[in-house]
Amino acid sequence: MESLAELIASSPVFAGLEDADLALIAGCAQNVGFEEGQLLSREGDPADTFFLVRRGRVAFELHTPDRGGLVIDTADAGDVVGWSWLFPPYRWHFDARAAEGVRAIAFDGACLRGKCAEDTRLGYELMKRFAQVMIDRLQHTRFRLLDVYGGVGVG
Amino acid sequence: MAASASAEAPLHGVMAPVLHRVVSRTRETSDTWTLELDPLGEAVRPRAGQFDMLYAFGVGEVPISTSGDHEDGSRLTHTIRAVGAVTSALCASDEGAVVGVRGPFGNEWPLAEAVGRDLVVVAGGIGLAPLRPAVRHAVARREDYGAVSVLVGARTPADLLFLDDIESWRSRLDAEVDVTVDAAPAGWRGRVGLVTELIPGAVFDPANAVAFVCGPEIMMTFVVRALADRGLATDRIWISMERNMRCGVGHCGHCQLGPTLICRDGPVYRADEMTRLMEVREL
Numbered sequence: 001m002e003s004l005a006e007l008i009a010s011s012p013v014f015a016g017l018e019d020a021d022l023a024l025i026a027g028c029a030q031n032v033g034f035e036e037g038q039l040l041s042r043e044g045d046p047a048d049t050f051f052l053v054r055r056g057r058v059a060f061e062l063h064t065p066d067r068g069g070l071v072i073d074t075a076d077a078g079d080v081v082g083w084s085w086l087f088p089p090y091r092w093h094f095d096a097r098a099a100e101g102v103r104a105i106a107f108d109g110a111c112l113r114g115k116c117a118e119d120t121r122l123g124y125e126l127m128k129r130f131a132q133v134m135i136d137r138l139q140h141t142r143f144r145l146l147d148v149y150g151g152v153g154v155g
Numbered sequence: 156m157a158a159s160a161s162a163e164a165p166l167h168g169v170m171a172p173v174l175h176r177v178v179s180r181t182r183e184t185s186d187t188w189t190l191e192l193d194p195l196g197e198a199v200r201p202r203a204g205q206f207d208m209l210y211a212f213g214v215g216e217v218p219i220s221t222s223g224d225h226e227d228g229s230r231l232t233h234t235i236r237a238v239g240a241v242t243s244a245l246c247a248s249d250e251g252a253v254v255g256v257r258g259p260f261g262n263e264w265p266l267a268e269a270v271g272r273d274l275v276v277v278a279g280g281i282g283l284a285p286l287r288p289a290v291r292h293a294v295a296r297r298e299d300y301g302a303v304s305v306l307v308g309a310r311t312p313a314d315l316l317f318l319d320d321i322e323s324w325r326s327r328l329d330a331e332v333d334v335t336v337d338a339a340p341a342g343w344r345g346r347v348g349l350v351t352e353l354i355p356g357a358v359f360d361p362a363n364a365v366a367f368v369c370g371p372e373i374m375m376t377f378v379v380r381a382l383a384d385r386g387l388a389t390d391r392i393w394i395s396m397e398r399n400m401r402c403g404v405g406h407c408g409h410c411q412l413g414p415t416l417i418c419r420d421g422p423v424y425r426a427d428e429m430t431r432l433m434e435v436r437e438l
Contacts, residue, residue, distance in 0.1 A: 036344075057344070059341075059344075059347065060347075061341055063341075068340065068341065069340065069341025069342070070338060070339070070340060070341065071338065071339040071340070071341060071343050071347045072338060072347065073347050073348060074345075074346050074347045074348060076346070076356075097341075099343070099345075100344055140348060140349050140352065143349055143377070144337045144338075144348075144349065147310070147337070148279065148280070148370070148371040148373050148374050149279060149280035149281075149308070149309060149310040149314065149337065149370075149371065149374075150310055
């Protein structure tokens with residue numbers, strides 16, 4: 001059975017970190033599971049935790065009065081759920097719900113934030129990696145704004 | 156490549172539509188219908204990837220890819236999205252209505268190139284329609300191919316075409332089918348995101364795979380890049396282009412894209428031959 005540090009090291013976002021950093025991050029982590037439909041986070045709640053999906057699918061939902069719930073993105077195995085723990089006001093911007101049974105690693109973001117403040121090298125390393133996750137999401141979101149499948153036909 | 160109408164018939168022959176009767180009309184989504192057409196004259200037999208010019212009498216003519224099995228004989232299957240006057244008129248054609256058909260035109264998906272290799276099919280939106288005959292062909296002759304992966308993107312779950320086919324392919328143990336949408340109502344258990352996001356996890360060996368891609372041009376550009384990032388050579392990626400096809404036989408020039416006429420030389424092109432042209436903004 002793989003240790004938490006090994007599981008974390010095998011994920012794209014943490015791959016290549018030094019053993020000492022991985023051990024420190026693993027110290028802020030625990031295995032968690034969610035049944036289908038269960039919330040991992042709720043919009044507006046304090047974002048003291050983030051997740052690394054090991055199995056299953058997480059749906060990011062936004063709710064509007066006129067359109068009800070809308071799934072705006074999903075995360076699958078290897079994906080990170082949540083970056084609000086890194087930035088004030090440290091609150092979730094959406095609901096994260098298990099679209100199916102989910103196994104994940106939950107990280108104590110508040111604890112890790114403190115460690116990043118003490119060790120700025122680690123803090124910079126994590127910031128770079130989460131910035132990459134955010135850039136990927138931003139590019140995908142921009143592309144979807146094009147509504148390419150909607151299209152405008154002439155025939 | 157199969158001989159197309161442009162190669163085997165005199166011009167006056169290919170310009171005269173053959174009357175076809177609508178024998179069934181199936182609503183696929185809010186704006187897309189599939190018509191089954193039986194010939195009232197000589198049968199038109201398009202192959203996977205080819206297109207016909209469908210004529211709504213009194214309204215106009217549009218190019219529509221075949222979306223049915225080319226082994227079916229003389230009956231034609233065309234899936235049409237109502238986006239303008241002609242396509243709306245065709246989609247509104249009830250059973251018994253008569254439409255005109257010219258064709259088949261253009262080349263076909265190079266299924267022979269994929270024999271003995273893994274086959275990756277990437278479809279976006281209505282782009283699944285021209286690919287459906289190729290996927291049906293591949294699963295019907297499953298032993299001819301290595302891994303078969305079908306990746307489908309759509310705007311919403313309600314915009315997904317051919318749900319019966321998708322479920323049928325998905326239920327096979329020897330084919331991988333992955334679907335993603337741009338947005339979905341709460342409760343959707345599938346993926347939300349770009350079709351390109353499906354490519355890193357798709358089952359195929361880049362060293363021995365062939366890809367067929369069809370969808371909006373910008374989507375195909377990004378899909379070709381994502382497939383190339385996985386290590387698939389762009390001379391083994393095939394894309395289906397769409398332009399303003401009118402005559403279907405390379406005479407009118409409406410579908411010219413740089414040095415090529417899509418109706419005559421395409422619509423299926425190797426990605427390495429087409430992507431540079433697609434990046435020229437003026438074309």
